[in-house]
Amino acid sequence: MTLIDGKQTAADIRLELKREVDSMLRQGMRPPHLAVVIVGHNPASETYVENKLKACREVGFLADKVALEADITEQQLLQTVERLNRDDEIDGFIVQLPLPDHISESRITQAIDWHKDVDGLHPHNVGLTALGQPSLVSATPKGIRELLSRYHIPTEGRHVVVVGRSNIVGKPMAMLLMQKPYLSLPKMSAAALGDATVTLCHSKTRNLKDICLTADILIVAVGQPALITADMVREGTVVIDVGINRIEDAVAPRGYRLVGDVDFKEVAPKCSYITPVPGGVGPMTIVSLLQNTLQARLNK
Amino acid sequence: MTLIDGKQTAADIRLELKREVDSMLRQGMRPPHLAVVIVGHNPASETYVENKLKACREVGFLADKVALEADITEQQLLQTVERLNRDDEIDGFIVQLPLPDHISESRITQAIDWHKDVDGLHPHNVGLTALGQPSLVSATPKGIRELLSRYHIPTEGRHVVVVGRSNIVGKPMAMLLMQKPYLSLPKMSAAALGDATVTLCHSKTRNLKDICLTADILIVAVGQPALITADMVREGTVVIDVGINRIEDAVAPRGYRLVGDVDFKEVAPKCSYITPVPGGVGPMTIVSLLQNTLQARLNK
Numbered sequence: 212m213t214l215i216d217g218k219q220t221a222a223d224i225r226l227e228l229k230r231e232v233d234s235m236l237r238q239g240m241r242p243p244h245l246a247v248v249i250v251g252h253n254p255a256s257e258t259y260v261e262n263k264l265k266a267c268r269e270v271g272f273l274a275d276k277v278a279l280e281a282d283i284t285e286q287q288l289l290q291t292v293e294r295l296n297r298d299d300e301i302d303g304f305i306v307q308l309p310l311p312d313h314i315s316e317s318r319i320t321q322a323i324d325w326h327k328d329v330d331g332l333h334p335h336n337v338g339l340t341a342l343g344q345p346s347l348v349s350a351t352p353k354g355i356r357e358l359l360s361r362y363h364i365p366t367e368g369r370h371v372v373v374v375g376r377s378n379i380v381g382k383p384m385a386m387l388l389m390q391k392p393y394l395s396l397p398k399m400s401a402a403a404l405g406d407a408t409v410t411l412c413h414s415k416t417r418n419l420k421d422i423c424l425t426a427d428i429l430i431v432a433v434g435q436p437a438l439i440t441a442d443m444v445r446e447g448t449v450v451i452d453v454g455i456n457r458i459e460d461a462v463a464p465r466g467y468r469l470v471g472d473v474d475f476k477e478v479a480p481k482c483s484y485i486t487p488v489p490g491g492v493g494p495m496t497i498v499s500l501l502q503n504t505l506q507a508r509l510n511k
Numbered sequence: 512m513t514l515i516d517g518k519q520t521a522a523d524i525r526l527e528l529k530r531e532v533d534s535m536l537r538q539g540m541r542p543p544h545l546a547v548v549i550v551g552h553n554p555a556s557e558t559y560v561e562n563k564l565k566a567c568r569e570v571g572f573l574a575d576k577v578a579l580e581a582d583i584t585e586q587q588l589l590q591t592v593e594r595l596n597r598d599d600e601i602d603g604f605i606v607q608l609p610l611p612d613h614i615s616e617s618r619i620t621q622a623i624d625w626h627k628d629v630d631g632l633h634p635h636n637v638g639l640t641a642l643g644q645p646s647l648v649s650a651t652p653k654g655i656r657e658l659l660s661r662y663h664i665p666t667e668g669r670h671v672v673v674v675g676r677s678n679i680v681g682k683p684m685a686m687l688l689m690q691k692p693y694l695s696l697p698k699m700s701a702a703a704l705g706d707a708t709v710t711l712c713h714s715k716t717r718n719l720k721d722i723c724l725t726a727d728i729l730i731v732a733v734g735q736p737a738l739i740t741a742d743m744v745r746e747g748t749v750v751i752d753v754g755i756n757r758i759e760d761a762v763a764p765r766g767y768r769l770v771g772d773v774d775f776k777e778v779a780p781k782c783s784y785i786t787p788v789p790g791g792v793g794p795m796t797i798v799s800l801l802q803n804t805l806q807a808r809l810n811k
Contacts, residue, residue: 335638338641341678342637385689411689415668416668
């Protein structure tokens with residue numbers, strides 16, 4: 212069994228990005244520039260935003276925070292989005308979710324110029340992904356594709372079972388891996404992965420166990436601790452665990468510990484590869500955002 | 512075994528559309544208005560276009576043909592698209608494919624205002640479909656969903672196996688049926704279908720037979736006669752055959768006959784429901800276009 216080390220892979224990618232920025236600077240190019248819009252003072256959101264800005268600066272990107280108060284109107288937020296759309300110095304930007312209840316997330320997401328939509332949530336980017344065309348792909352599925360690629364795990368003709376149908380993980384993951392790969396790319400580059408037979412399962416699925424037992428690669432993104440038990444996994448399966456669940460634990464330093472959707476202790480011995488939680492998929496999401504920002508910069 | 516009669520279903524829907532138009536006219540509303548752009552003189556395309564225009568007029572829609580010569584430049588075609596985008600009297604329009612080689616189909620498709628994209632091929636509409644939001648859905652998957660609905664074939668929790676991953680049938684079909692249904696709609700209305708476990712298979716799939724044998728609903732859109740044989744179908748399966756293949760037949764009036772991707776004679780006795788070819792899915796595509804045009808009219 213090989214443990215897929217997301218933390219190390221993310222560090223490798225940050226180093227590659229830093230080298231890329233250094234090379235841009237030597238050629239007299241402006242480095243990639245991300246803006247992050249945050250509305251209100253949700254502590255979790257503030258932490259995420261600071262982490263994203265810090266990650267940008269560490270690899271040499273320019274990074275701005277646009278902080279707005281929670282009582283801003285939808286119209287005012289749309290004006291901010293419009294200003295960022297028009298600003299040629301900004302390559303990409305994100306509006307940190309969730310937004311206050313009086314603002315429509317889908318209206319805001321759709322107002323972003325899709326060329327700058329580095330979260331990959333705009334319907335135009337989602338549609339390009341579904342059509343098998345180059346697009347800005349949302350962070351988690353992009354990061355998982357990168358892990359599969361860097362661990363040389365082929366997907367062609369493999370049966371990939373995706374459990375969970377969220378718009379940010381399950382559905383785009385299924386869409387990415389069912390496509391014909393871009394033939395112009397090196398065989399095992401991330402964007403060249405695809406050609407998998409894909410099954411998407413969710414809360415209404417019957418016989419989840421039987422379906423999981425047919426998987427060559429099992430990707431679980433539900434948010435339910437120990438949903439996947441050892442009897443649901445065949446010997447040799449590749450397991451990608453996207454869940455990040457807090458479990459109360461009196462002896463843990465913060466009173467809780469993080470677990471995935473997979474019963475790691477029981478399942479891991481049966482796997483050919485498995486991602487741990489934490490340290491598997493999680494660290495990949497911010498580097499995906501960085502990669503998208505670089506891509507948006509180079510697409511100009 | 513019940514034969515799914517697409518011809519009769521399409522006729523029923525045309526009658527409903529005609530009633531809807533009559534009601535609009537009584538309320539002093541302008542009827543839906545479609546424009547069809549055709550470039551060059553491909554005989555098959557000319558026939559398709561005439562059939563679409565005729566179907567529009569029969570239900571009381573306004574319908575214009577915009578005929579352009581094959582040597583038009585991409586820029587000129589883009590100008591036509593722009594003119595139709597701006598024309599408030601046009602609710603929807605399509606550019607008949609294929610286009611001459613010197614014109615990029617994806618550039619033209621993406622230039623269409625997605626609100627008027629009644630073929631449902633614009634990335635924005637494809638993305639909305641993938642995100643489970645209201646959208647203009649491409650004709651064939653929309654027609655199949657309508658057939659399932661009108662024959663009261665539930666999809667919730669059922670295992671749907673889609674064979675073929677084209678952008679106009681396989682992929683949007685898979686995306687439609689995996690979604691959470693719109694809960695505000697009547698239970699068996701077409702747009703309320705969904706909640707299926709979906710497997711997408713294609714040319715790289717291994718063990719196609721084993722996967723087909725697990726299907727409750729099998730949807731085949733490959734373009735290969737007799738791809739699906741009796742040994743690949745379990746008793747009681749619902750089979751939707753999207754293929755339309757010409758087979759040489761010296762005794763047929765035109766020297767050929769049409770067959771689907773399913774070996775109908777052998778497979779049909781095992782099915783609970785099956786679509787014939789011709790007369791199954793085929794007749795539904797034009798009524799889907801009409802329904803989309805009405806939807807674009809009402810969305811204004």
